[in-house]
Amino acid sequence: MGNLKQIVVLALAVLSRTESIAARLPLSGRLLHPRYINDSFLVKNEYDYVIVGGGTAGLTVADRLSEDGSATVLVIENGPLPDSAAVTEVRGGFGGFSSPYFYRIQSVPQPELHNASYPVLVGKAVGGSSAVNAMMTVRGTSEDYDRWGQLFRGGGSGRASPWGWDGLLPYFKKAVTFTEPGPEVRDAVDIEYDASYWGNTSTVYAGWPSFQYPGLAPQIKAFRDMPGVEFPPDSGAGRAGVYWFPTFMDPRKVQRSYARTGHYDGINRTSYDLIYNAKVTNVSIDEDLTANGVVFQMPVKNATKLAFVKAKKEVILAAGAVHTPQLLQLSGVGPKTLLDKAGIETLVDLPGVGENFQDHPMLGIAIMLRNFTVHPSPMDLMTNRNFSKWAQEVWDKNRTGPYSIAMGNVAAWLGMPVISPERHESIASKLEEQDHAAYLPPDTHPTVLAGYQAQMNALATSIRSSNTAFYSLSISGGNMPAGSSVLLHPLSRGSVRLNTSAPTTSEPVVDYRALSNPLDLEILAEFVRFTRAYHYNTSLAEYDPYEMLPGPEVTSDEDIAAYIRRSLSPSEYHPSGTAAMLPRALGGVVDEQLKVYGVRGLRVIDASVMPTLPGANTCQTVYAVAEKAADLIKADA
Template identity: 30%
Template sequence: MSTSSNNLSTYDYIIVGAGSAGCVLANRLTEDPAVNVLLLENGGSDRSLFIQMPTALSIPMNTEKFAWQFETEPEPFLDNRRMHCPRGKVLGGSSSINGMVYVRGHARDFDEWQSHGAEGWSYAHCLPYFRKAETWAFGGDDYRGDSGPLGVNNGNEMKNPLYQAFVDAGVEAGYFSTDDYNGRQQEGFGPMHMTVKNGRRWSTANAYLRPAMTRPNLTVVTHALVHKVLLEEKIAVGIRYERKGNVQEVRAKREVILSAGSIGSPHLLQLSGIGPKAVLEEAGIAVQHELPGVGENLQDHLEFYFQFKCKQPITLNGKLNWFSKGLIGARWLLDRKGLGATNHFESCGFIRSKAGVEWPDLQYHFLPAAMRYDGRSAFDGHGFQVHIGHNKPKSRGWIRAKSANPSDNPEIQFNYLEHEVDREGFRDCVRLTREIINQPAFDPFRGDEIQPGNGVKTDAEIDAFVRSAVESAYHPSCSCRMGSDDLAVVDPETRVHGISRLRVVDSSIFPTIPNGNLNSPTIMVAEKAADIIRGKGSLSPSDAVVGMDESWLERQRSGSPERVAM
């Protein structure tokens, strides 16, 4: 597939990966009609009904056609379980297979980036690019954008009463309420936002790539398996890729940009001979440039489902029969409305696990159903659940090429829950969530606890439950981190250290993982990087105020003091 009959074998820019970052770059770089851009994607079309219909979100991420079905090595602190790690393999990348949850992260997450050597990536520097990217359904202000490509709203506006019950319960438990966790104040309970526009998944393929594909200076090639970056001495000069059994080489006059994601980008660097010497030699890859941080510092979010029976027949468990699904699908096809037009995560919460934690490290997604995220099993009866995770992990993992063959998936090891802080965070998740769900707001709805179950109370019982039940939230990141020290892979201009004309722009360059879902900050990174690449200069830093609990050292929530973090 190509958007152009242009048969160039040389382009100004070559972008690898048409995902959350690559689609943004393809759009922004081709705004300049004087440059030619080639966008390479291993997957194919995103036109599938299962991608475009928000409620069908569990299907594309579990379909080989649309997603790399990666698996980790046995995780030593999760009872040696192999964890599922799907990544987008389709136009739009992971923005075409994800849950469409729109969370920027806390302001302090980006200040943390700057403190880790990512100069110019503080919240004040990043906020203008969050605003540039989006059109917020309720209008723009100092925090929200009103003219960007990315449509953001609240789905069905919390029509199910369970959504509001969750928000009310959080407030009854002593936490803040927040009207807009992507605005002035993240901490608290309130409506959740999603990348849906006019009832349709608003991926970066829909928001950014499709408009750019009308331009004659963009060529999109799908079903392209990239083998390596072509290097001459320490200069990136092009890409070798395979399509339909034919191996081709294309040259870049200006730059090669890797936007293959937190698994794909470090793997491609290693396949190209850029990475830790021992890893490359073990894989049989000739070392072109030793860069020890490539594939290291890997981070992810974990979560589990806290499930309860529901005393009223108002949950999505009553909509899982084929007849009800057919009606939902038919209405969506007719007018893009109803239950087909939402991801069903319409209320949420961000809280701090204990006093002494400055900004939220726990995140809630509320779902008016009791079922697995992948849709494979559901509670037999009416139920609801809240997804809860500790979002500022200390554990670190790695990505390592197994061989020089680009068809061989890399080894992936997150070392989930290796650090005691992470294990303590999940103990807090269990105890704090029970307290919230047992508030009076849930009295009309709350039945028996399904999971973890009343028998899970002590630290040892909670730890055992978490090891067996926790799942990835599908947020791999930080494996080519930005900074200036010896283990940084790219500099604050997104350029690979020691290699000219080569950049990485995607979630792999995050220095640390933000408190929230990663699609929004990935898009922001690409927006900011596009200005850097084009030499336009960054947008002026924002002076918008960040809402914080001034008493965070003394208390865990707005209403009561708690123990201090160690």
């Protein structure tokens, strides 16, 4: 009788605990068990798929794998489940850009940037970086993705590769539903688009503001005065040039559309669970080198508790280009020399894990058009009380007007023959003639060096092509058309490595190695010259341009280089490449099925698999990679 009483008490305690947790969930989540979980007690012992990371890629794949109910999926996210209103506000494009939703990581000092350290901003929330980014819905050119296939084919054609442009375009279409701009704003500034490059079945939306600044028209027109600049029919056409692009925005609500709203909110399936504020410490890999689950921890008062969940089919890493390599290393998959220093047993010696780190550097170039008096303008929103009052009123009334703009919708994405018709050939030749080993750390593994050499040979060809965009300049419509230019294909490579002195308790050690390849400095100098030509040698000259940064006195190669070293940010918050999809002989970490070399049942599906950066913001490409990954995984089921 005593034993029975104890069993009843225990059962009542469990029921009470379960009900108290379920009571904190919305009614839509109270089905057979809670869809999202804030205690490891409610996690089932096993799932078909365990996905590490509830960001752009992780939520997309979780949705796709669980949609027909035949497979069970658990997503484990280290960040919070934020109040959606905190991240969905459109105004300015940075509604979620606040510290609770970012990891707090600083890079190591950068020797070529006066030993400055820089923040490493990656999203830490359900929705990941898609919850905090600038909402720019842009994809790279066809050559960017064909290059991925070439690296598996010895530099040959990448068009037939499953990861070339032709192989990825269907997934770009599947990933995002395109909505056309309204006729009033479209006709007012001549927005050009071609909906045939887009899809209409996704619950992630690409929409348009209900307002555009009229000053955009003359600023776009000025690019027609620059030799070689093209105007593609659509931002999704896979062509470099000057074009309009939409915003990750739900046009019905005029709110950010991101991985959470598209692949989590409103989905009620007993086959799809998510646990948040839970940190995965390592992937469990058995003696047969098969991933069989993950170990994770959750905060409990002033301590943490560890739990294990089994993956019956696969463990899928979607923790991003900073934390995916760290997790692989903590799990015994990575460079043996690094793991030995950290006291971690090497299960698979994979030298490329954490290497090949890339991001998009940004350089401030500010030139004011002193006589540019096209109103209203972005400056009027800050200085004209009547205009700002009107903007607030129309936003409050029906979510229209200037506050429906995120970061803007038009930019130049241009190749080196356009940017530097006189010097691009010299830069390409220098890249081909380099001793590539001289621009990587001296202890670089031969396979990683081989991969770098293959990338540099491919990029030398790309420097000669007008259809690989190296330069990006966003246009504002105000009297300062642009504030910074972006290097879309940096030649320098960094690393993300676990902290060997405290591997399990510290964030990884991130080194951009900015400007470690000196040709990046030469390319950026050409950006300064081109941006000046755009303002001074086109129809914009009639508006009396005045250069604020770098300044009219900065003219010599030496002075421009000194300005770049003082002013460059090594990151546009697009970390990529650290678990590269490359042949193992080229330092690769995953194959073309996104399977980790040497480990069964383990894939990577996030931006870390990109062997080279696309010449665009990375979010739309991550969605396409995730959509394709879901099909690859289902084909193996």
